Structures are given as C-alpha cells and as structure tokens.
Amino acid sequence: MSANHSPLVEKDKLIQELGYDDHFHEHHHGDKYQTNFLTTYIFSQDHKMIARQFLMTGIFWAVIGAAMSIIFRLQLGYPDADLSWLKPVLGKWITINDAGIGRLEPEFYYALVTMHGTIIVFFVLTAGLSGTFSNLLIPLQIGARDMASPFLNMLSYWFFFLSSVVMFYSLFLSTGPFSGGWTAYPPLSALPQASIGSGAGMTLWTVSLVLFVVSVLLGGMNYITTILNLRTKGMSMWRMPLTVWAFLVTAILGLLSFPVLASGFFLMLFDRSLGTSFYLSDIFINGQALDRIGGSPILYQHIFWFLGHPEVYIIILPAMGIVSEVLSVHARKPIFGYRAMVYSILAIAFLSFIVWAHHMFMSGVNPFISNFFVVFTLIIAVPSAVKVFNWISTLYGGNIRLNTPMLFCIGFVSMFISGGLTGIFLGNSAIDIQQHDTYFVVAHFHIVMGVAAFFGMFAGVYNWFPKMFGRFMNETLGKIHFWVTMIGAYAVFGPMHYLGMAGVPRRYYRFDNFDAFKDFTDMNKFITIAAIITFFAQLLFVVNFFWSMYKGRKMTEQNPYGSNSLEWTTPIETGHGNWPEKIPTVQRWAYDYGKDNKEFIQQHVPLAEGEEHSSH
Amino acid sequence: MIDKNLAPSRYQALKFGLWIGMASITMMFAALTSAYLVRRPAGNWYEFKLPVQFFVSTIIIIASSITMEWAYKSLKNQNQKNYNYGIVLTFGLGILFLVSQILSWKALVASGITIDLSVSGSFLYALSGIHAVHVIGGIAAIMVCVANAFLNSFTVSSMRLLKVDLVRQYWHFVDILWIYLLLFLILQ
Numbered sequence: 001m002s003a004n005h006s007p008l009v010e011k012d013k014l015i016q017e018l019g020y021d022d023h024f025h026e027h028h029h030g031d032k033y034q035t036n037f038l039t040t041y042i043f044s045q046d047h048k049m050i051a052r053q054f055l056m057t058g059i060f061w062a063v064i065g066a067a068m069s070i071i072f073r074l075q076l077g078y079p080d081a082d083l084s085w086l087k088p089v090l091g092k093w094i095t096i097n098d099a100g101i102g103r104l105e106p107e108f109y110y111a112l113v114t115m116h117g118t119i120i121v122f123f124v125l126t127a128g129l130s131g132t133f134s135n136l137l138i139p140l141q142i143g144a145r146d147m148a149s150p151f152l153n154m155l156s157y158w159f160f161f162l163s164s165v166v167m168f169y170s171l172f173l174s175t176g177p178f179s180g181g182w183t184a185y186p187p188l189s190a191l192p193q194a195s196i197g198s199g200a201g202m203t204l205w206t207v208s209l210v211l212f213v214v215s216v217l218l219g220g221m222n223y224i225t226t227i228l229n230l231r232t233k234g235m236s237m238w239r240m241p242l243t244v245w246a247f248l249v250t251a252i253l254g255l256l257s258f259p260v261l262a263s264g265f266f267l268m269l270f271d272r273s274l275g276t277s278f279y280l281s282d283i284f285i286n287g288q289a290l291d292r293i294g295g296s297p298i299l300y301q302h303i304f305w306f307l308g309h310p311e312v313y314i315i316i317l318p319a320m321g322i323v324s325e326v327l328s329v330h331a332r333k334p335i336f337g338y339r340a341m342v343y344s345i346l347a348i349a350f351l352s353f354i355v356w357a358h359h360m361f362m363s364g365v366n367p368f369i370s371n372f373f374v375v376f377t378l379i380i381a382v383p384s385a386v387k388v389f390n391w392i393s394t395l396y397g398g399n400i401r402l403n404t405p406m407l408f409c410i411g412f413v414s415m416f417i418s419g420g421l422t423g424i425f426l427g428n429s430a431i432d433i434q435q436h437d438t439y440f441v442v443a444h445f446h447i448v449m450g451v452a453a454f455f456g457m458f459a460g461v462y463n464w465f466p467k468m469f470g471r472f473m474n475e476t477l478g479k480i481h482f483w484v485t486m487i488g489a490y491a492v493f494g495p496m497h498y499l500g501m502a503g504v505p506r507r508y509y510r511f512d513n514f515d516a517f518k519d520f521t522d523m524n525k526f527i528t529i530a531a532i533i534t535f536f537a538q539l540l541f542v543v544n545f546f547w548s549m550y551k552g553r554k555m556t557e558q559n560p561y562g563s564n565s566l567e568w569t570t571p572i573e574t575g576h577g578n579w580p581e582k583i584p585t586v587q588r589w590a591y592d593y594g595k596d597n598k599e600f601i602q603q604h605v606p607l608a609e610g611e612e613h614s615s616h
Numbered sequence: 617m618i619d620k621n622l623a624p625s626r627y628q629a630l631k632f633g634l635w636i637g638m639a640s641i642t643m644m645f646a647a648l649t650s651a652y653l654v655r656r657p658a659g660n661w662y663e664f665k666l667p668v669q670f671f672v673s674t675i676i677i678i679a680s681s682i683t684m685e686w687a688y689k690s691l692k693n694q695n696q697k698n699y700n701y702g703i704v705l706t707f708g709l710g711i712l713f714l715v716s717q718i719l720s721w722k723a724l725v726a727s728g729i730t731i732d733l734s735v736s737g738s739f740l741y742a743l744s745g746i747h748a749v750h751v752i753g754g755i756a757a758i759m760v761c762v763a764n765a766f767l768n769s770f771t772v773s774s775m776r777l778l779k780v781d782l783v784r785q786y787w788h789f790v791d792i793l794w795i796y797l798l799l800f801l802i803l804q
Contacts, residue, residue: 148633152633220640221637255636255640260647263651276742294734299651
C-alpha cells in the first residue's frame with residue numbers, strides 16, 4: 001500500500017490482532033483501477049470516489065433546481081416586475097413588450113415547475129442523497145473492501161451521468177423542456193402535440209428517466225448484495241449502524257418500485273410513438289376528436305404512484321438513517337430504541353407500497369377503495385412517531401455538541417414533525433377534497449420530504465466531509481447556513497399552508513388577476529423574498545464546500561468525533577480497499593456511548609473482562 | 617439464510633446480485649400484467665386468438681433451457697466437446713426464439729391485429745416485446761460464453777463455472793418468464 005497512512009495507534013493494533021486477513025493487498029488487483037488520472041478520478045471503481053461523483057453531480061443539479069424555483073417565485077411574487085435582466089440566461093423565454101417590460105413566457109413557467117420537481121426529486125434527493133451516502137458509508141461501515149461489484153457501481157454513476165446529460169440538454173431545446181408537471185400525467189405527456197414541451201422535451205425527459213432507473217437499479221443491486229454478503233466478521237445485522245439499515249431498505253424499495261415506473265414509461269413510449277392507446281381515450285385537440293380510444297389515464301397514475309409513493313421514502317429513509325447516526329454520535333448517547341428504529345423503518349417501507357392511491361383521491365378512484373388507502377396512510381403516522389420519539393429521547397439528557405451536523409439533525413426532526421402533521425390532514429380523503437392541488441399540498445411535501453431530506457443530506461455532508469476530503473467544513477459558515485435555512489424554510493413554506501387552506505391552487509402562472517386570490521399578493525411577495533434569502537444561504541454552503549475541500553481545517557486524527565462505527569478506523573487518507581492491512585472484526589454494536597464510564601467504545605474493541613453486550 | 621459470521625464472499629455476492637436483478641425484472645412484468653388485469657374489465661377490449669407461432673417459440677425456448685443445462689453439466693464434468701456443442705446450440709436456439717417471435721408478430725399483423733388496433737393487442741405486443749428485449753440480454757451473455765469457449769483455453773476454474781452458472785440462471789429465468797406470460801395470456 002501507499003505510504004500515506006499514519007503510524008499505528010492503539011486502535012490499529014486491535015485491527016492487527018483481531019482483524020480478518022482476506023489477503024486483499026497481496027495480489028494487486030485491488031489497486032489496478034487507480035493507476036492514472038482517468039481511472040482515479042473519472043472512471044473510478046472505488047466506492048469513495050463514486051460517492052464524491054454522485055455528490056458533486058447532485059450539488060450541480062441542486063443549484064440549477066433551486067435557481068429555477070427562484071425564477072418562478074419571482075413570477076409569483078412580482079407578476080408585474082420587469083424580468084428583462086434574465087434575458088441573457090433565459091433567452092427567448094423572456095419576451096419584452098412595447099413598454100420594454102420583460103415577461104416570463106407562461107409555457108416556460110410550467111417547464112420550470114416541472115423541471116424543478118424532476119431535478120430535485122430524482123437527481124438531487126435520490127441520486128445525490130442515497131447515491132452519495134450509500135456508496136460512501138456502506139462498505140466503510142460494514143467493514144468491506146468495496147462494493148460487491150465495483151464495475152456495476154461505476155456503471156450506476158455513469159448511467160446517472162448520462163441521464164443528467166440528456167435532461168440538461170432538454171433544457172436548451174427550442175421548444176423547451178417537458179412542461180406537464182413532474183408526474184408526467186397523460187395526455188400532456190402522451191401526445192406530442194398536446195403542448196410545446198410535450199414533443200422533443202418529453203421524449204428526452206422519458207429517455208433521461210429510463211437511464212436514471214437503470215442507474216438506480218444497478219446501484220441498488222450492489223447496495224443490497226454488499227450489505228447482505230460482505231459484512232465483516234462479527235457484523236451481524238443487529239450490530240449495523242442505522243445508516244446501513246436505512247440504505248438497505250431504501251435500496252429494496254428502489255428495486256421493487258423503479259421497474260414498475262420503467263414499465264409505465266415503456267407503455268408511455270408506445271403511446272407516443274407507435275400509436276397505441278394505453279393511456280389515451282376521448283381526447284379533443286382544438287375541437288378535433290382524436291381516434292385514440294380505449295385507454296385510461298388513471299392506469300398511468302396507478303403505475304406512476306406505485307413508484308411515486310415509495311419514492312418519497314426512498315428520499316426520506318436515507319436522511320432518517322443519517323440523522324439517527326449523527327444524532328447519537330453528537331449527543332454522546334446510544335440511539336434510543338435501536339430495534340424499534342429498525343422495525344419502524346421496515347414498517348414504513350412495507351406500508352409505502354400499499355398507500356399509493358392517496359395521491360389519486362381526486363382522480364376518480366372509487367371512494368370505497370379510497371377508505372382502504374386512507375387507513376393505511378394514517379397508520380404510517382405510527383412508525384413515524386416512533387422514530388420521532390426515539391430521536392427526541394436520544395437527545396434527552398445527552399451531552400450535546402451543537403455543531404453544524406447536529407443542528408441540521410435537530411432541524412430535520414423539527415421539519416419532519418411539522419411536515420408529518422399536515423400529512424395527516426391530506427391523508428384523509430374527505431379533507432383532501434378541499435386541500436387537493438392547493439399550496440397546502442405544496443407546503444406539506446416540501447417540508448416533510450424536500451427540506452427534511454435536504455437537512456439529512458446537509459447533516460451527512462458536514463459530518464462525513466472529513467472522511468471524504470480529509471478536511472473539515474467551516475463551522476461558522478455552516479451555522480449561518482443552518483440558521484438562515486431553518487428560518488427561511490419555515491418562512492417560505494409556513495405561509496403556504498394558509499394560502500392552501502384559502503384554496504389557492506398550485507401551478508398557476510399568476511394570482512393577481514383572480515378576485516379570489518388577489519388579496520394574497522403581499523404574502524406571495526413575502527414568500528418570494530424568503531425564498532431568495534434561503535437560496536443565497538445554499539450558495540454559501542456551496543462556497544463553504546469547495547473552499548473547505550482545499551483550505552478547510554485538516555483532519556489530524558482518525559476518529560475526530562469519537563464515533564464508534566468502522567469508517568473512522570480507516571486511515572485519514574483512505575486508499576483503495578479502505579484498510580491498509582487486515583479488515584477489523586466487529587465485537588459489539590455501533591452505539592456503545594457512555595457505557596461503563598467510557599465516552600465511547602468503537603465497534604472493533606472486544607468486550608472488557610466481565611463486560612456484557614449492551615442490550616438493545 | 618445468511619450466516620452472521622460469514623466471511624466476505626464475492627462468489628455468493630454475484631449470484632445474490634443476479635437474483636435481486638431478476639426480482640426487479642419480475643416486478644416490471646408484475647406491473648405490466650396487473651395493468652392488463654385492471655384494464656381488461658374496463659371494456660373496449662378486442663378479443664382474439666393467440667397466434668400458433670407463440671407455441672412454437674415456447675417449445676424453442678424450453679429446448680434452449682435444456683441445452684443450456686446440458687452445457688453447464690458438461691462444463692462441470694470438464695467435457696469440453698459437449699460444452700461447446702451445448703453452448704452453441706443454446707445460442708442458436710436463442711436466436712431462433714427471437715425469429716419465431718418476429719414471425720408471431722408478423723402473423724398477428726397479417727390477421728389484422730396491428731399494435732394500435734386495440735389495447736388488448738397493444739398489451740400483447742408490449743408484453744412479448746419487452747420480454748424479447750430481456751432475451752436479447754441473455755443472448756448477449758451466451759455470446760460471451762461462446763466467444764470464451766472458442767477463443768480461450770479450456771480451463772474449468774471456479775470463476776468460470778460461476779460465470780456460466782449466472783448466465784444459465786438468467787436464461788432459465790427468461791424462459792420461465794415467457795411461460796408465465798403465455799399462461800397468463802391463455803388464461804385471461
């Protein structure tokens with residue numbers, strides 16, 4: 001191995017004595033992938049590098065997705081403002097009238113809303129979150145050299161990259177990207193002539209997402225296989241950190257639900273290009289009846305939401321896992337109710353498959369069948385509440401370090417509670433008649449899965465930044481980032497609940513010309529200003545991220561947080577294969593904090609004389 | 617069950633990964649066939665007989681599974697000649713299956729059931745078409761085995777046995793998937 005690992009410390013000796021020797025470094029297949037620039041940084045098969053690639057691409061998309069939301073917030077807050085200064089960026093999508101006032105094209109407004117959703121849901125919170133942390137943490141925390149198939153793992157990133165390229169390209173089409181909403185309901189998505197974004201824009205959208213599904217499946221196969229087969233000696237399932245449990249269940253959800261989305265897209269592609277009518281029936285365009293009959297748009301909705309609902313848990317579960325781990329480490333206490341945490345993850349995952357039709361209460365689903373979906377939707381509140389209770393109990397009486405990762409974890413719990421409560425409203429099919437497609441829904445899902453998942457991601461990035469880059473992120477900037485985002489997010493989405501209850505519908509281009517909604521002009525302005533401020537706080541994060549990569553405080557010890565899990569037993573500059581010699585074996589669970597008057601006991605430390613396993 | 621003290625094992629991991637992949641393909645066809653089930657009672661459904669050619673395809677793909685099994689057994693017994701015969705035969709039968717599927721679609725078109733005539737027909741094309749794409753994937757894998765058999769020296773290492781085993785399992789999977797689809801279409 002290279003010479004950049006520090007001299008043996010006490011804990012390393014334990015790995016020497018008790019570790020498992022898999023002879024990894026004897027035959028040099030381990031390092032053959034890292035021989036030149038191309039194989040080290042671009043076509044890397046090392047899970048740590050792939051994690052960083054996912055993260056960078058995720059950050060790129062997050063900035064674009066957030067910038068889009070700022071543009072349409074400007075439109076909503078200031079519908080009469082002159083947007084001609086955006087002309088250099090948006091080109092023909094800003095039309096300048098005779099008075100010299102630049103206006104956003106309504107078609108492009110819809111494209112912005114659609115792309116914002118697609119980008120944030122799939123590219124940032126699925127690939128950027130679970131792609132980054134599953135890749136980084138699974139092998140490191142279970143004590144594996146790498147993923148089960150490093151090659152498929154590399155392909156998983158490159159399919160994501162390809163999918164990104166296609167989607168990015170679609171932004172520059174002369175007819176604009178797809179503009180029928182991120183859920184791509186037919187007929188807007190199934191008929192190329194339905195709107196200007198439904199032609200080439202939709203074709204590229206579908207191609208991009210099919211590539212994305214391939215990426216998720218390749219990644220997920222690897223994550224599950226690695227977790228179930230490549231754990232080090234002694235790492236039983238019940239000794240795994242909760243992050244790994246969350247990634248495992250997330251991957252299973254993805255593998256079971258994304259293929260269904262793919263089959264829905266295939267039928268969509270047939271409808272678009274081969275003249276079939278899976279989703280089309282009784283359609284009139286410009287007064288002309290179309291000869292496409294016999295299809296059902298509801299069929300698409302069923303297929304879409306069969307993915308779509310598990311998808312929201314694919315987004316939130318990794319965040320929950322990260323929060324559980326970081327919360328416990330920085331509260332210096334074992335996670336409260338470890339097994340309950342695992343069972344509630346499993347319960348949420350199971351329930352997520354039988355509640356999809358709660359997105360379709362107003363689509364013409366049989367109201368009696370809706371009752372079934374109402375009941376199971378509301379039951380999700382139980383495991384969710386178990387998790388929240390356990391997080392708060394973990395904090396209770398803890399020796400809390402209020403550093404940036406910890407702040408974001410607490411912020412996550414706060415957001416998850418606020419957003420979860422409004423879920424109970426929306427889960428009731430009767431109340432949903434009023435709230436359906438209003439800003440109440442927008443507020444609900446942005447808080448519970450948008451902001452909360454972002455908070456989980458931020459907690460993860462701040463916490464594991466030293467593991468990724470060998471340096472710490474700046475704490476002061478981090479804290480400013482946290483407080484502005486925390487207050488900003490509530491300022492943006494809090495008032496939206498009120499708008500929604502007043503019946504203000506989502507996806508409208510402007511509200512000032514409706515008698516019923518023009519009283520909300522000031523509130524819309526307030527939301528827009530809050531959104532802009534929050535956006536700049538995110539740019540601060542990006543600056544902090546890249547600045548710290550080169551100039552941040554250097555990591556000088558292997559285990560800076562006094563954390564138990566195995567990733568902190570690797571050298572500071574972790575090479576390919578993760579451990580320079582033997583793999584540590586695991587002697588205890590991941591949460592022995594404050595046991596027997598010791599602040600923490602790492603997982604590879606054997607039980608002391610007379611010590612018993614912590615019961616959990 | 618997975619032994620909790622299991623030492624890292626790449627072999628087992630690859631096999632397991634394939635099974636997970638097959639599970640996700642199963643989910644895809646589960647989605648398509650349940651869409652079929654939901655759509656059918658909604659009316660506007662054109663009933664027609666399956667082309668006989670589909671049954672020919674079924675015989676071909678079952679035969680190819682048998683030759684695949686033979687090839688694998690021969691490889692295990694270090695019988696190079698039989699392995700080469702078996703794997704080439706499987707490859708040929710795989711191609712023949714695709715040809716037979718194309719003939720089935722032609723027969724359908726000839727009897728007036730084009731892809732855009734009715735949703736019932738569209739589903740038939742969609743199910744058999746998406747299945748055919750998965751068969752092409754299998755054929756590509758068999759092609760690698762064939763190339764290996766003729767271009768490389770004949771050594772039965774555990775890694776090679778595993779690779780052929782993976783191909784064999786996937787091939788049986790697409791076979792069973794086709795039988796499932798056919799039974800599904802007959803019984804519906």
